[in-house]
Amino acid sequence: MRLLRIVPDNTRFKFVWFRRVSYPLSAAYSILVLVLFLTVGLNFGIDFKGGTLIEMQAKSGAIDIAQIRHTATGLGFGEAEVQEFGAGGEVSMRFGMQPGGEAAQQAVVVRAREAFASNYDFRRVETVGPRVSGELVQAGTLGVVLAIVGVLIYLWFRFEMPLALGAIIGTLHDIVLTIGFFLITQLEFNLTSIAAILTIVGYSLNETVVVFDRTRELLRRYKTMPIAELLDLSVNSTLSRTAMTATTTFLSLLALVLFGGTAIQGFALVMLFGVVVCTYSAMFISTPVLLYMDVRSAGAREEAQEAARAKASAAKAKA
Amino acid sequence: MLRLQARKVILVLLVLIIGCGLAVPNLFSPETRKAIEQNAPSWIPRAFLPIHAVVLGLDLQGGSHVLLEIDRAELVRSQVTQLRDDVRRILRDERVSFQGGIQTTARGVQIRVPDQAERQRVLPKLRELAQPIGTLGAFGPSGNQSIAITDQPDGLIQLSVTEAGSNERIRRAVEQAMEVLRRRVDALGTTEPNIQRQGLDRILVQVPGLQDPQRLKQILGDTAKLEFRLVGEANSADVDMLPSQDAGGQPVPVARQPVVDGADLIDAQPAFDSRSGQPIVNFRFNIRGAQRFGQITTENLGRPLAIVLDNKVISSPVIQSPITGGSGQISGNFTVEQVNNLAILLRAGALPAKMTIVEERTVGPGLGADSIRAGKMATLIATVLVVIYMLATYGIFGLIASVALLVHVGLIFGLMSFLGATMTLPGIAGIVLTIGTAVDSNVLIYERMREEEHQGRSLVSALEAGFQRAFATIIDSNVTMLIAAVALFSLGSGPVRGFAVVFILGILTTVITAVTLTRMLIAVWYRWARPKHLPF
Numbered sequence: 001m002r003l004l005r006i007v008p009d010n011t012r013f014k015f016v017w018f019r020r021v022s023y024p025l026s027a028a029y030s031i032l033v034l035v036l037f038l039t040v041g042l043n044f045g046i047d048f049k050g051g052t053l054i055e056m057q058a059k060s061g062a063i064d065i066a067q068i069r070h071t072a073t074g075l076g077f078g079e080a081e082v083q084e085f086g087a088g089g090e091v092s093m094r095f096g097m098q099p100g101g102e103a104a105q106q107a108v109v110v111r112a113r114e115a116f117a118s119n120y121d122f123r124r125v126e127t128v129g130p131r132v133s134g135e136l137v138q139a140g141t142l143g144v145v146l147a148i149v150g151v152l153i154y155l156w157f158r159f160e161m162p163l164a165l166g167a168i169i170g171t172l173h174d175i176v177l178t179i180g181f182f183l184i185t186q187l188e189f190n191l192t193s194i195a196a197i198l199t200i201v202g203y204s205l206n207e208t209v210v211v212f213d214r215t216r217e218l219l220r221r222y223k224t225m226p227i228a229e230l231l232d233l234s235v236n237s238t239l240s241r242t243a244m245t246a247t248t249t250f251l252s253l254l255a256l257v258l259f260g261g262t263a264i265q266g267f268a269l270v271m272l273f274g275v276v277v278c279t280y281s282a283m284f285i286s287t288p289v290l291l292y293m294d295v296r297s298a299g300a301r302e303e304a305q306e307a308a309r310a311k312a313s314a315a316k317a318k319a
Numbered sequence: 320m321l322r323l324q325a326r327k328v329i330l331v332l333l334v335l336i337i338g339c340g341l342a343v344p345n346l347f348s349p350e351t352r353k354a355i356e357q358n359a360p361s362w363i364p365r366a367f368l369p370i371h372a373v374v375l376g377l378d379l380q381g382g383s384h385v386l387l388e389i390d391r392a393e394l395v396r397s398q399v400t401q402l403r404d405d406v407r408r409i410l411r412d413e414r415v416s417f418q419g420g421i422q423t424t425a426r427g428v429q430i431r432v433p434d435q436a437e438r439q440r441v442l443p444k445l446r447e448l449a450q451p452i453g454t455l456g457a458f459g460p461s462g463n464q465s466i467a468i469t470d471q472p473d474g475l476i477q478l479s480v481t482e483a484g485s486n487e488r489i490r491r492a493v494e495q496a497m498e499v500l501r502r503r504v505d506a507l508g509t510t511e512p513n514i515q516r517q518g519l520d521r522i523l524v525q526v527p528g529l530q531d532p533q534r535l536k537q538i539l540g541d542t543a544k545l546e547f548r549l550v551g552e553a554n555s556a557d558v559d560m561l562p563s564q565d566a567g568g569q570p571v572p573v574a575r576q577p578v579v580d581g582a583d584l585i586d587a588q589p590a591f592d593s594r595s596g597q598p599i600v601n602f603r604f605n606i607r608g609a610q611r612f613g614q615i616t617t618e619n620l621g622r623p624l625a626i627v628l629d630n631k632v633i634s635s636p637v638i639q640s641p642i643t644g645g646s647g648q649i650s651g652n653f654t655v656e657q658v659n660n661l662a663i664l665l666r667a668g669a670l671p672a673k674m675t676i677v678e679e680r681t682v683g684p685g686l687g688a689d690s691i692r693a694g695k696m697a698t699l700i701a702t703v704l705v706v707i708y709m710l711a712t713y714g715i716f717g718l719i720a721s722v723a724l725l726v727h728v729g730l731i732f733g734l735m736s737f738l739g740a741t742m743t744l745p746g747i748a749g750i751v752l753t754i755g756t757a758v759d760s761n762v763l764i765y766e767r768m769r770e771e772e773h774q775g776r777s778l779v780s781a782l783e784a785g786f787q788r789a790f791a792t793i794i795d796s797n798v799t800m801l802i803a804a805v806a807l808f809s810l811g812s813g814p815v816r817g818f819a820v821v822f823i824l825g826i827l828t829t830v831i832t833a834v835t836l837t838r839m840l841i842a843v844w845y846r847w848a849r850p851k852h853l854p855f
Contacts, residue, residue, distance in 0.1 A: 003711065003712055003713065003714055003854075003855050004708075004711040004712045005712070009773065010773075055686070057685070101675075102388070102675045102676065102677045103675055103676070105676075106536065106540075106676055106679075109533075109679070110533070113533060121683060121685060122681075122683055123682070123683045123685060123686040124680075124681065124682050124683065124686055125532065125679065125680075125681040126679065126680045126681070127676070127678065127679040127680075128677075128678050129675075129676075129677040129678060131388070131677055132386065132677050132678045139810045140810065142810060143806050143807060143809070143810035143811075144806075146806045146809075146810075147802060147803045147806035147807070150802040150805075150806060151799050151802050151803065154798060154799060154802060155799070158795055167799075191811070191814075191815050192745055192814070192815060192818075194807075194810075194815070195745060195807055195811065195815045195818050195819070198803050198804075198806060198807045199752070199803070199807075199822065201803045202799065202800040202801075202802075202803035202804060202822075203756070203800070205796075205799035205800065205803070206756075206759075206796040206797075206799060206800050209792070209795045209796045209799055210763070210792055210796050213791065213792040213795055213796075214792075217788075237770065238766075240766050240769075241762050241763055241766040244712065244758075244762045244766070245755075245756070245758070245759045245762050247708065248705045248708060248709070248755045248756075248758050248759075248762075249752070249755035249756055249759075250755070251701065251704040251705055251708060251755060252701035252704065252705055252751050252752060252754045252755030253701075253751070253752065253755060254704075255697045255698075255700040255701035255704060255751060256697045256701065256748060256751045256752070258697075258700075259693060259696040259697040259700055260693050260694060260696075260697035260747070260748065260751065261689060261690055261692075261693030261694065261697075263378075263686070263690050263693075263744055264690070264693075264694075264744055264745070264747070264748050267745065267748055268748060268751075271748075271752065
């Protein structure tokens with residue numbers, strides 16, 4: 001039986017050369033992200049913005065969106081965002097943060113129940129007050145920063161600074177692109193989005209580290225090979241693995257998007273986007289970055305240290 | 320590496336079988352698990368029974384998550400009031416003359432005692448008000464005092480509640496409030512509520528499978544401070560003007576000192592008034608409360624007595640006859656639901672301070688069930704897709720990877736059951752995600768083997784090198800993932816933390832299965848098939 005191979009053996013793609021395309025592309029995209037961030041802004045969910053989210057399902061199965069919107073806005077808590085989703089007559093309503101502190105938020109739920117409880121089942125009710133939402137913003141930001149610093153330290157120990165920096169640049173690139181995805185699709189940005197971003201951070205590093213592991217190995221083996229050629233070889237020789245893992249991850253996330261239910265769909269979509277971006281950036285962004293760094297001498301330094309250690313232990317053994 | 324050592328094989332198999340075995344109780348229904356627990360002979364420790372399944376988060380089983388915050392400002396205010404009363408008492412007892420009265424500052428009081436001798440006499444007494452805070456260490460108290468006292472040569476003495484002092488007060492109040500909330504939630508008759516402290520001044524209440532979350536919130540949020548106070552003269556110094564429900568919100572003067580308060584109640588039950596048919600609450604006092612109530616009602620016949628709940632006058636009936644039996648009733652235009660709640664609140668006792676709901680997340684049981692169904696579906700389909708893809712690419716090695724994948728999923732569930740971890744909706748997403756990433760270790764190993772074979776190594780040596788060389792990569796790539804996952808765990812709460820747990824366990828189990836199980840299965844394959852080349 002002939003087995004499936006999506007990547008032929010011994011590819012010789014010029015990944016490093018492609019930076020002439022990928023860098024301007026990513027730069028342009030990043031600028032777009034910045035502009036969108038400042039103009040349109042993220043569609044913050046109630047986790048970060050405070051307010052009330054109600055999801056309900058019509059008992060009869062049929063819903064009149066205009067009627068709901070009219071009633072919801074008529075409750076006197078400002079403009080309500082009303083959206084239909086799913087297949088079974090489900091509606092979500094979002095009310096902004098009410099003035100008057102923590103207790104004021106609770107009034108929204110009470111009034112909404114009075115208005116809708118007879119015709120609708122309340123499937124989800126979430127209320128986040130101003131203080132908690134502020135703390136969640138802090139915790140979310142802190143988490144992402146901590147993760148990046150932690151990884152940077154680990155990579156610095158394992159790989160020397162240039163490679164660690166290359167990996168982090170790739171990861172930051174992926175975070176920017178993912179935020180861009182949120183901006184363009186206007187998907188709700190909430191606590192699970194932070195989880196998605198951190199997972200993407202993990203996956204992005206995973207991809208880059210696999211390539212860089214090979215780079216490190218090749219640096220030791222081919223002491224005179226031009227750096228560009230060596231980086232191309234690193235990516236090419238790990239290409240079939242990259243393709244395999246990207247595909248399996250993509251497939252499982254696709255299953256999640258299509259069958260995982262509406263509550264998790266946003267999360268799954270972001271992750272799906274993330275897998276594509278991470279795979280791209282490991283090959284076309286973080287690897288070419290190493291061209292601009294003194295990879296060779298860093299590697300040589302590491303090797304010299306290792307040699308010295310070996311010598312020392314040999315001397316010790318002799319003594 | 321292709322030699323199979325019997326001892327090692329047995330050890331690995333044993334660990335993996337036990338690990339996956341821990342997941343088995345998840346296949347039983349909750350009723351079956353309960354039946355097993357009840358019918359098992361009592362000599363088997365409960366820990367060894369197959370009854371420990373993964374705990375479902377509130378987002379999957381439905382329920383309410385309510386975060387309450389205690390009113391810090393109110394607590395500090397009450398501390399300052401207490402301090403002022405103490406200072407006044409000391410000054411009176413010591414007959415110290417002071418100028419300008421006792422002035423209240425933001426966190427304390429100040430007085431001016433011009434006379435040097437009097438100041439020296441009163442200062443030690445005032446210092447006694449300060450309490451040491453914290454546990455006693457090896458070198459005595461930690462050094463923090465509840466009250467800071469400064470005196471200046473011009474006679475100004477300042478007393479203020481310290482940060483440590485107010486934090487201690489908040490800590491104690493939250494502890495007390497947790498007890499009260501537990502009693503209140505228990506009165507709802509729900510199963511396994513979880514009540515825990517969060518930070519210094521917050522309490523998290525989680526109640527699974529609740530039919531009426533609105534009622535839960537009503538019961539949690541009210542302070543329920545019940546007091547009986549005599550109605551006083553409007554312009555007197557020792558009355559409070561409190562809004563009255565009878566008089567349509569008009570303020571009514573009531574004595575500052577309550578006659579009796581809710582702390583002396585031993586029972587409260589909802590009932591109907593025999594004459595008017597109105598819903599009321601019947602209550603009974605303990606001995607101390609009954610005596611005091613009897614005495615006051617005897618002395619104040621014909622005067623109105625205000626029933627005050629959370630600083631609102633509910634009603635102020637005129638005392639018709641002395642009430643010496645120690646029981647009475649509260650009426651005041653209540654609905655049936657209101658008296659039911661009020662009775663629960665009075666029985667459970669008052670909160671030590673006002674508590675505000677700062678976060679609420681409620682999921683109905685229908686949505687939770689839908690999420691589980693969809694999650695199972697996605698997991699199944701993801702597994703099938705990945706297995707087919709692996710088989711198509713790697714043949715028999717794909718089969719080995721698939722076995723490792725199934726063991727990996729089994730291990731995640733087994734470990735989560737063992738640890739009593741909570742499975743949430745993002746956690747299910749985490750499972751599906753790791754189904755995709757778990758095969759990565761196998762892929763790294765296989766691809767490395769291929770490369771080594773292409774470079775002209777013999778099969779045995781290629782297999783060997785594949786494992787050896789891929790190992791460092793597997794470790795590096797998984798440790799970086801792990802760091803991100805741990806960051807997620809440490810910042811996340813509830814559902815997000817559930818995702819982080821799955822993510823962390825998934826990383827650990829995939830590494831373990833790749834280096835033990837995959838290795839063993841390949842060795843078995845090598846012995847059995849005696850191949851010359853890699854099968855892919």
